[in-house]
Amino acid sequence: xxxxxxFAPSPTGFLHLGGARTALFNWLYARHCGGRYLLRIEDTxxxxxxxxxxxxxxxxxxxxxxxxxxxxxxxSERFPRHLEVAARLLAEGRAYRCWCTPEELEEMRARAxxxxxxxxxxRRCRARPPDxxxxxxxxxxxxxxxxxxxxxxxxxxxxxxRIANAQLDDMVLVRGDGTPTYMLSVVVDDHDMGxxxxxxxxxxxxxxxxxxxxxxxxGVEPPAFAHIPxxxxxxxxxxSKRHGAVSVLEYREMGFLPEAMRNYLxxxxxxxxxxxxxxxxxxxxxxxIRDVGRSPARFDMDRLLxxxxxxxxxxxxxxxVRLVEPFLARLGLVLDETGRRRLLDGMAELVVRARTxxxxxxxxxxxxxxxxxxxxxxxxxFLDGANRGRLARLRAVLAEVDAWEPARLEEVCRxxxxxxxxxxxxxxxxxxxxxxxxxxxPPIFExxxxxxxxxxxxxxxxxxxxxxxxxxxxx
Ligand code: GLU
Numbered sequence: 001x002x003x004x005x006x007f008a009p010s011p012t013g014f015l016h017l018g019g020a021r022t023a024l025f026n027w028l029y030a031r032h033c034g035g036r037y038l039l040r041i042e043d044t045x046x047x048x049x050x051x052x053x054x055x056x057x058x059x060x061x062x063x064x065x066x067x068x069x070x071x072x073x074x075x076s077e078r079f080p081r082h083l084e085v086a087a088r089l090l091a092e093g094r095a096y097r098c099w100c101t102p103e104e105l106e107e108m109r110a111r112a113x114x115x116x117x118x119x120x121x122x123r124r125c126r127a128r129p130p131d132x133x134x135x136x137x138x139x140x141x142x143x144x145x146x147x148x149x150x151x152x153x154x155x156x157x158x159x160x161x162r163i164a165n166a167q168l169d170d171m172v173l174v175r176g177d178g179t180p181t182y183m184l185s186v187v188v189d190d191h192d193m194g195x196x197x198x199x200x201x202x203x204x205x206x207x208x209x210x211x212x213x214x215x216x217x218x219g220v221e222p223p224a225f226a227h228i229p230x231x232x233x234x235x236x237x238x239x240s241k242r243h244g245a246v247s248v249l250e251y252r253e254m255g256f257l258p259e260a261m262r263n264y265l266x267x268x269x270x271x272x273x274x275x276x277x278x279x280x281x282x283x284x285x286x287x288x289i290r291d292v293g294r295s296p297a298r299f300d301m302d303r304l305l306x307x308x309x310x311x312x313x314x315x316x317x318x319x320x321v322r323l324v325e326p327f328l329a330r331l332g333l334v335l336d337e338t339g340r341r342r343l344l345d346g347m348a349e350l351v352v353r354a355r356t357x358x359x360x361x362x363x364x365x366x367x368x369x370x371x372x373x374x375x376x377x378x379x380x381x382f383l384d385g386a387n388r389g390r391l392a393r394l395r396a397v398l399a400e401v402d403a404w405e406p407a408r409l410e411e412v413c414r415x416x417x418x419x420x421x422x423x424x425x426x427x428x429x430x431x432x433x434x435x436x437x438x439x440x441x442p443p444i445f446e447x448x449x450x451x452x453x454x455x456x457x458x459x460x461x462x463x464x465x466x467x468x469x470x471x472x473x474x475x
Contacts, residue, residue: 003035004194007066008075008186010042011053014247015060017239017299018201018231021265023066025228026199028266028287030069038193039068043076044185060248064258065280073193075185082180082188085218086141086173094217095173097139098125099132120169123147141174145213153208156197156226157292163209171210183207187214195223199289202227226289229296231268239299255327255356257315260308268297276303277310309355317347320360327361332472333368342367346450349442366436366447371455372462374471379433383463387430390420392464394431395457404453406445413445434463437471 007023009015015023030037039061043049061067089095098121100108105121112119125132126144145168152162173184180188186207190198198208205227215222233243245251251261259280266283267276269292275282312320321343325335335343343350346367354360375383383391394416401412417427432444435456441447448456462468 001196003030003033004038004196005030005035005199006038006040006190006193006195007061007068008040008042008189008200009057010045010048011050011057012045012048013053014249015057016246017248017251017265019057020060020064020066020248020261021231021268022200022228023061024064024262024265025226025270025287025289025292027066028283029197029199029289031284032287035196036069037066038070038195039072040189040193041072041074042182042186043074044180044182046076049076056247056249063252064248064261073189075189078185078189078192079180081192082185083174083178085188086180086184089143089173089217090141093130093144095141095143096126096128096130096170097132098142098170098172099128099134099137099139100125101137118167120167123170126170138176138178140172140176142170142172143214143217145170145210145217151209151212153205153212153225155205155208156224156290157229157294158202158205158227159294161205165213168210168213171214173214183210183214187211187218190223191215191218191220197224197226197289199226199228202229226292228269228289228292229294232296232298234298234300236298243299244301255358255360256304256308257311257323257357260304260311263311264304264307268299269293276307305355312351312354312357312360315351317344317351320347320351324357324360324364327357328364328368331361331365333361333365335368339368342450346442346446349446353440353442363441366438366441367450369437371458372467372469373435373437373459375433375437375468376439376471378439379437380468380470382430382433382439383466383468387433388464388466390427391430391434391460393420394427395460395464398453398460399457401453404449406443406449409445409448430463434468435459437468 005026007026009019027037029035041054041057043054058072086095090097108122109119121142125142146165148165150162150164151168152160155161171183172181174180208225208227212222231239233239239246245254248261262280262283263278266278266287270287272278272282272286315323321340328335343364350360350363353363394413397412397416401408413427413431414424417424420427428444429439432439432441435444435447435451451459
């Protein structure tokens with residue numbers, strides 16, 4: 001049997017981390033099995049589904065590399081087919097029209113509550129003859145489900161889960177206004193799309209019992225179910241906005257890489273030994289939905305940053321320059337040819353100091369920002385009067401250095417400090433402030449190598465003359 005899975009988001013918001021992980025698990029399982037991974041947009045709630053949400057979800061999936069193998073199916077376009085199935089069930093006597101009014105249903109519920117019984121539809125219309133009509137009432141269509149025995153799911157993640165049929169009432173398939181319910185749409189679509197494995201959040205486990213009953217009534221083979229535990233925040237509560245960003249696209253804005261997101265998300269529920277870093281190929285080779293754990297995974301920002309830092313370092317400098325460019329633009333920095341050349345040259349030392357593209361862009365300022373360099377408040381403290389004079393003297397020495405390379409530059413600066421009767425740090429701090437505008441940067445002699453003599457002398461002139469403006473962006 002060839003595996004067919006689907007990711008079926010409801011487009012009522014953005015693609016959140018939990019949804020992204022569900023999509024990833026489906027995608028991985030399909031790739032692992034050599035099967036197909038499909039998308040279905042469950043836009044049946046016409047009021048809450050928006051084109052913007054659909055676009056944001058598809059964009060989030062595209063960014064993560066989890067687009068469907070075929071164009072997405074839109075559930076709302078399939079209403080006629082859903083209704084056709086309901087009509088067939090009705091004709092076969094597996095479903096029936098229910099003529100109860102909202103008032104009757106409310107009265108039924110009130111009585112059940114008063115008598116301490118579970119609140120369920122009492123099936124009074126099930127016994128009515130098929131040609132029964134109550135004028136002025138638009139009936140709903142209900143599924144006639146077994147009243148005895150139990151419904152059992154052999155869930156690939158949760159194990160055997162069962163419910164007594166007496167606890168499930170005859171669910172509505174078609175509303176009084178003639179629209180199919182979500183439950184009907186999902187089952188008909190999964191069946192028609194040939195879905196073999198339904199992999200989704202365990203908040204849908206209770207739906208699965210009802211869906212199974214519908215498959216049985218339709219006389220078709222149900223798919224295998226795998227209900228994966230939800231993602232929790234570090235405090236153990238279900239992941240939500242108050243734990244920080246939940247939309248996948250916000251992570252793109254924060255400078256995370258899609259491969260790092262995939263790597264991090266897969267480990268929220270699945271693992272390969274204690275390996276923290278996994279390539280997508282390794283995930284595909286080893287992923288089995290049956291190995292997903294049953295306890296909720298906890299989201300941990302520090303781990304995600306750690307994984308992202310790893311994947312940033314795997315990238316060639318050219319690609320990092322391309323990736324960081326939009327983040328530089330946000331800092332108001334334009335990459336010209338000189339900046340691009342310096343960035344390529346200095347990237348190895350920049351990337352080891354960054355965990356995200358946002359941090360990389362901040363670090364890259366040293367090679368990209370125009371003169372006179374803006375300095376952050378901490379660095380500004382090192383550019384006071386005494387240090388300005390010292391920097392002017394150092395500039396004269398550096399103008400004469402024979403070989404412009406880190407080891408030689410260090411020698412010269414140390415000798416200069418000694419002549420000034422100062423510890424080396426007392427020279428290095430203002431030098432770093434003048435050349436980078438910050439107090440944290442790659443090794444200063446590496447920065448000097450990348451900038452080149454002319455630029456270094458010009459920046460020292462700026463600092464000596466007190467020309468550096470204060471940095472506007474937070475460093
Ligand atoms: N549309 C549902 C959701 O977004 C998923 C339903 C399913 O996977 O069966 O939660």
